[in-house]
Amino acid sequence: MMKNLVIGQSGGPTAVINASLYGAVKAFRESGADGHVLGMINGIEGFLADHVMDLSTDLSDEELELLKLTPAAYLGSCRYKLPADLDSEVYPAIFDNFREMNIGYFLYVGGNDSMDTVDKLSRYAEKIGSDVKFIGIPKTIDNDLVLTDHTPGFGSAAKYVASTVREIVLDASVYQQRSVTIVEIMGRHAGWLTAASRLARKYEGDNPCLIYLPETPFSLEQFYNDLDAAFKKSPNLVVCVSEGIADEGGTFVCEYSDAAKLDSFGHKMLTGCGEVLESFVRDKFGVKVRSIELNVNQRCSGMMVSETDIEEAAMAGAAGVKAVLAGETKKMIAFKRDSDMPYKMHCTPEDVSLICNQEKKFPKEWINAAGNDITDDFSAYALPLIQGEPKRVMENGVPKYLYRK
Amino acid sequence: MMKNLVIGQSGGPTAVINASLYGAVKAFRESGADGHVLGMINGIEGFLADHVMDLSTDLSDEELELLKLTPAAYLGSCRYKLPADLDSEVYPAIFDNFREMNIGYFLYVGGNDSMDTVDKLSRYAEKIGSDVKFIGIPKTIDNDLVLTDHTPGFGSAAKYVASTVREIVLDASVYQQRSVTIVEIMGRHAGWLTAASRLARKYEGDNPCLIYLPETPFSLEQFYNDLDAAFKKSPNLVVCVSEGIADEGGTFVCEYSDAAKLDSFGHKMLTGCGEVLESFVRDKFGVKVRSIELNVNQRCSGMMVSETDIEEAAMAGAAGVKAVLAGETKKMIAFKRDSDMPYKMHCTPEDVSLICNQEKKFPKEWINAAGNDITDDFSAYALPLIQGEPKRVMENGVPKYLYRK
Incomplete structure (x- = not known):
C-alpha cells in the first residue's frame, strides 16, 4: 500500500542540512516508491499545526540541485522537545496527523535533541503498535554525536x-x-x-x-x-x-x-x-x-562549504530513506570511517536510543599536555572532512540560494 | 640612468591590496625599465628603518600569481603619519634612503592617510629639487576617497x-x-x-x-x-x-x-x-x-572576493607604474566610470593634494526619505563592482595564500 514519507529539520542551521533533504527527496524519487515526500515546515512543531509542503511536486529538478548547496534550513526549524511522558496528548495528535497524511515513514534531520524526538516517537509507535518507521539523520556543526565518526555539518x-x-x-x-x-x-x-x-x-x-x-x-x-x-x-x-x-x-x-x-x-x-x-x-x-x-x-555559510561534507550529508539523507523503506526504525544513520588515506567511509544505522541526549567530547589525547594546543592526530582525523569545493551558483554577484518566500 | 621603484602598503588590510602590488611588480617588469622593485616592509615606518625586500628577485612567477589572490598586506603595513612640518628631520632621512637605494619612483598603496604621505613627500621633493616621483594607489574598503568613482577593496x-x-x-x-x-x-x-x-x-x-x-x-x-x-x-x-x-x-x-x-x-x-x-x-x-x-x-577575506575588484586593483598598480615612469608625480590613480551597463571604467591620475584628508560620504539621495533604507540607484552603482569570482587556489582544504615567514 502506498505510503508517504515526511521529513523535518530541527535545531540550529548548518551549511549542509539541506543537502540531507536533497539526498532524501532524490533517493525516495529514485526508489520507485509511489508515495510523496512531505516536508514539515518548522519541524515537529509545525507538523503538529498541519504545516507541511509537498516536496515531490513543489520542487523542480533545478530547485532541488540549488537546495543541495543552500545553507540554513529550507523547511524551517524548531527547538521543540517532546514530553518525556508518552501518555502526553501530544503523541496521539502527531499520530493522528500521520494517519490523515498517510505517513508510513518519518525522517528527522538534527542533533541530540532531534534524535530524542526520533527515539520518543519510535517508542510511542511501539507502544501503540503503529507501523510508522522513524529514522534520524545526524546534523550538527558541534560534531558531538556518539556512535558516528563525525556528523554532517562539521x-x-x-x-x-x-x-x-x-x-x-x-x-x-x-x-x-x-x-x-x-x-x-x-x-x-x-x-x-x-x-x-x-x-x-x-x-x-x-x-x-x-x-x-x-x-x-x-x-x-x-x-x-x-x-x-x-x-x-x-x-x-x-x-x-x-x-x-x-x-x-x-x-x-x-x-x-x-x-x-x-x-x-x-x-x-x-x-x-x-x-x-x-x-x-x-x-x-x-x-x-x-x-x-x-x-x-x-x-550557516555556503562560501567555504566542504564538498565532502555536502556529499556525505546527501548520502546520509539517502541512507535514511533506504533504511526506512527497508523497515528499519528507531535508528540514526551513522558514519563509519574505513580509512584516513585514502579517505573512505560508509553509512550504517545505529540504535538512536543510545545516541540521543549523549555528548561526544573532544578526545583528551588530542590535546597537548599544557592544555593549550591540538595534536597532529586531530589534523589526520579532520583533514579529509574539509576537502573539496562545489561549484558555487552565483546571481548578481552573490550566492544564489533556494528560499521559501 | 637606471632607477629603482619602491612600493609600500599602508593602513588597514583589504582583500585586494596585494593585487595592486602584483599589478605594479608585473607592470614594472614588463615596462623594460632595468631597475628593481623594492617593497617597504611595514610601509614608510619600516622604510625609515631600512626594512625593504627585493620584489624583482625574491618572488617567483608562481608566487606572484598567488600574491594576486592573497588578502591582507603581504609587505606589512603601518599607521605612520608624516609630520606636517616639512622641516622635520624625518624627510631628509627618507630622502637619504632614496639616494642610498637609488630610488627614482615611489608608489604607496593606501587610503586617506597614505595619500597624505604621498602628498607630503611630493611637496618635500619639490622643495629640495629632488626628481623622485610619487604616486598613490587607492585602497580602502570604506570607498570614501574623493575624485575616484570607487576604491579598490570596496x-x-x-x-x-x-x-x-x-x-x-x-x-x-x-x-x-x-x-x-x-x-x-x-x-x-x-x-x-x-x-x-x-x-x-x-x-x-x-x-x-x-x-x-x-x-x-x-x-x-x-x-x-x-x-x-x-x-x-x-x-x-x-x-x-x-x-x-x-x-x-x-x-x-x-x-x-x-x-x-x-x-x-x-x-x-x-x-x-x-x-x-x-x-x-x-x-x-x-x-x-x-x-x-x-x-x-x-x-580581509579572500573567500568571496570580486574578480572585478581584483582586476581593477591590479590595473591601478600597473597604472601607477606607468604614470610614475612617465614622470608624473603628486598624483593618485583614480577610477573613472564610463558606463554602468555594460560596465566600463578607466584609470586616470588625479592631484593627490585634492584627495588626501578628504572624505566622500554616501550620497544623501541614495538614502530613502525615512532614513532607514537604500535606493535602487546605489544597486546600479555597486552591482558591477561585485561581479565575478576568481578561481581559488586551495591547499589541504583551506585557501592557499602567500606569506612572509
Missing part, C-alpha cells in the same frame, strides 16, 4: 573556521606593534570546531599560537603565562577559544563579567568569553587587542 | 557583506518565533559598505528590512517605530547598521553604554553599536535578539 563549519582563522592570521600580522587577536568559536561543551582552527596553522610557530577547548580547565594565570611566552617568539598573537571554556570550578569564562557588566538599560549584558579575555589582555599587557566572534556564519 | 568587501548578510538572513529565518538580528558593518563615518547589505535583499519585503548609515542621524525612537512596523509584516527581522551611526547631537550609538558598562577589571568595555541596539531591542520588545559584528573578515 566538515563545512571546520573548513569555514580554518579558512577564516587563516585570513584573520594574515590580517593580524600586518603591523609591527604587539597585538593579541582572540577568536571565539562555537562549542558550548565540546571543542571539535575550535580544534579546527589548528588547520589554519601553516608552519611551526605560526598562528594561531594558542587554542583552548572546554575539555581542559581554563585558568587566567596559565593564559597570562602562555601569552607571555608566546610574545617572546612573535609580536602578533592569534588565540582561538571555544565559547564554552570554563575554569577548574566549572564557571564559564563568559560569566566572569556578569556581576560588573550592565547595559544602559540596567540589564546584564550577554558577553562572550572572547570579550572577557580581551579585557584581561588589555589590562595585563597593555597591547592592542581585539576579540572576534565568528558568530552564525561559521554554521 | 568591491570585494561589498561582495562579502552582501553574501554574508544573505546567509545571515537565511539563518535568522529558520524559527517561527519573533526575532531581531542586528548586523554591525564597518564604516565609522561613511556608510558605503553597510549600504552593500542592500544587495542581499531578494524581493520586496525580504530582509535586511532596515539599513542605517552614519549619514542620517539615528534615533532610538525611530528605530523602535521602524521595528514595530516591520514586525507587522514578518516575524524575523534582520537590521544592518554602520558601526558609526550617531544621533542628532553627534553622539555615537556605541557610546551610549560607556557610563554603565565596566568589565570585571574595572575598565570601560569597548562596545559596538550592535550590542547597544541588541540590549535596547531585548528591553523594549522582549524577543530573541542577536547582534553580529562582521569584524575583520569583511575587509
Whole structure:
C-alpha cells in the first residue's frame, strides 16, 4: 500500500542540512516508491499545526540541485522537545496527523535533541503498535554525536573556521606593534570546531599560537603565562577559544563579567568569553587587542562549504530513506570511517536510543599536555572532512540560494 | 640612468591590496625599465628603518600569481603619519634612503592617510629639487576617497557583506518565533559598505528590512517605530547598521553604554553599536535578539572576493607604474566610470593634494526619505563592482595564500 514519507529539520542551521533533504527527496524519487515526500515546515512543531509542503511536486529538478548547496534550513526549524511522558496528548495528535497524511515513514534531520524526538516517537509507535518507521539523520556543526565518526555539518563549519582563522592570521600580522587577536568559536561543551582552527596553522610557530577547548580547565594565570611566552617568539598573537571554556570550578569564562557588566538599560549584558579575555589582555599587557566572534556564519555559510561534507550529508539523507523503506526504525544513520588515506567511509544505522541526549567530547589525547594546543592526530582525523569545493551558483554577484518566500 | 621603484602598503588590510602590488611588480617588469622593485616592509615606518625586500628577485612567477589572490598586506603595513612640518628631520632621512637605494619612483598603496604621505613627500621633493616621483594607489574598503568613482577593496568587501548578510538572513529565518538580528558593518563615518547589505535583499519585503548609515542621524525612537512596523509584516527581522551611526547631537550609538558598562577589571568595555541596539531591542520588545559584528573578515577575506575588484586593483598598480615612469608625480590613480551597463571604467591620475584628508560620504539621495533604507540607484552603482569570482587556489582544504615567514 502506498505510503508517504515526511521529513523535518530541527535545531540550529548548518551549511549542509539541506543537502540531507536533497539526498532524501532524490533517493525516495529514485526508489520507485509511489508515495510523496512531505516536508514539515518548522519541524515537529509545525507538523503538529498541519504545516507541511509537498516536496515531490513543489520542487523542480533545478530547485532541488540549488537546495543541495543552500545553507540554513529550507523547511524551517524548531527547538521543540517532546514530553518525556508518552501518555502526553501530544503523541496521539502527531499520530493522528500521520494517519490523515498517510505517513508510513518519518525522517528527522538534527542533533541530540532531534534524535530524542526520533527515539520518543519510535517508542510511542511501539507502544501503540503503529507501523510508522522513524529514522534520524545526524546534523550538527558541534560534531558531538556518539556512535558516528563525525556528523554532517562539521566538515563545512571546520573548513569555514580554518579558512577564516587563516585570513584573520594574515590580517593580524600586518603591523609591527604587539597585538593579541582572540577568536571565539562555537562549542558550548565540546571543542571539535575550535580544534579546527589548528588547520589554519601553516608552519611551526605560526598562528594561531594558542587554542583552548572546554575539555581542559581554563585558568587566567596559565593564559597570562602562555601569552607571555608566546610574545617572546612573535609580536602578533592569534588565540582561538571555544565559547564554552570554563575554569577548574566549572564557571564559564563568559560569566566572569556578569556581576560588573550592565547595559544602559540596567540589564546584564550577554558577553562572550572572547570579550572577557580581551579585557584581561588589555589590562595585563597593555597591547592592542581585539576579540572576534565568528558568530552564525561559521554554521550557516555556503562560501567555504566542504564538498565532502555536502556529499556525505546527501548520502546520509539517502541512507535514511533506504533504511526506512527497508523497515528499519528507531535508528540514526551513522558514519563509519574505513580509512584516513585514502579517505573512505560508509553509512550504517545505529540504535538512536543510545545516541540521543549523549555528548561526544573532544578526545583528551588530542590535546597537548599544557592544555593549550591540538595534536597532529586531530589534523589526520579532520583533514579529509574539509576537502573539496562545489561549484558555487552565483546571481548578481552573490550566492544564489533556494528560499521559501 | 637606471632607477629603482619602491612600493609600500599602508593602513588597514583589504582583500585586494596585494593585487595592486602584483599589478605594479608585473607592470614594472614588463615596462623594460632595468631597475628593481623594492617593497617597504611595514610601509614608510619600516622604510625609515631600512626594512625593504627585493620584489624583482625574491618572488617567483608562481608566487606572484598567488600574491594576486592573497588578502591582507603581504609587505606589512603601518599607521605612520608624516609630520606636517616639512622641516622635520624625518624627510631628509627618507630622502637619504632614496639616494642610498637609488630610488627614482615611489608608489604607496593606501587610503586617506597614505595619500597624505604621498602628498607630503611630493611637496618635500619639490622643495629640495629632488626628481623622485610619487604616486598613490587607492585602497580602502570604506570607498570614501574623493575624485575616484570607487576604491579598490570596496568591491570585494561589498561582495562579502552582501553574501554574508544573505546567509545571515537565511539563518535568522529558520524559527517561527519573533526575532531581531542586528548586523554591525564597518564604516565609522561613511556608510558605503553597510549600504552593500542592500544587495542581499531578494524581493520586496525580504530582509535586511532596515539599513542605517552614519549619514542620517539615528534615533532610538525611530528605530523602535521602524521595528514595530516591520514586525507587522514578518516575524524575523534582520537590521544592518554602520558601526558609526550617531544621533542628532553627534553622539555615537556605541557610546551610549560607556557610563554603565565596566568589565570585571574595572575598565570601560569597548562596545559596538550592535550590542547597544541588541540590549535596547531585548528591553523594549522582549524577543530573541542577536547582534553580529562582521569584524575583520569583511575587509580581509579572500573567500568571496570580486574578480572585478581584483582586476581593477591590479590595473591601478600597473597604472601607477606607468604614470610614475612617465614622470608624473603628486598624483593618485583614480577610477573613472564610463558606463554602468555594460560596465566600463578607466584609470586616470588625479592631484593627490585634492584627495588626501578628504572624505566622500554616501550620497544623501541614495538614502530613502525615512532614513532607514537604500535606493535602487546605489544597486546600479555597486552591482558591477561585485561581479565575478576568481578561481581559488586551495591547499589541504583551506585557501592557499602567500606569506612572509
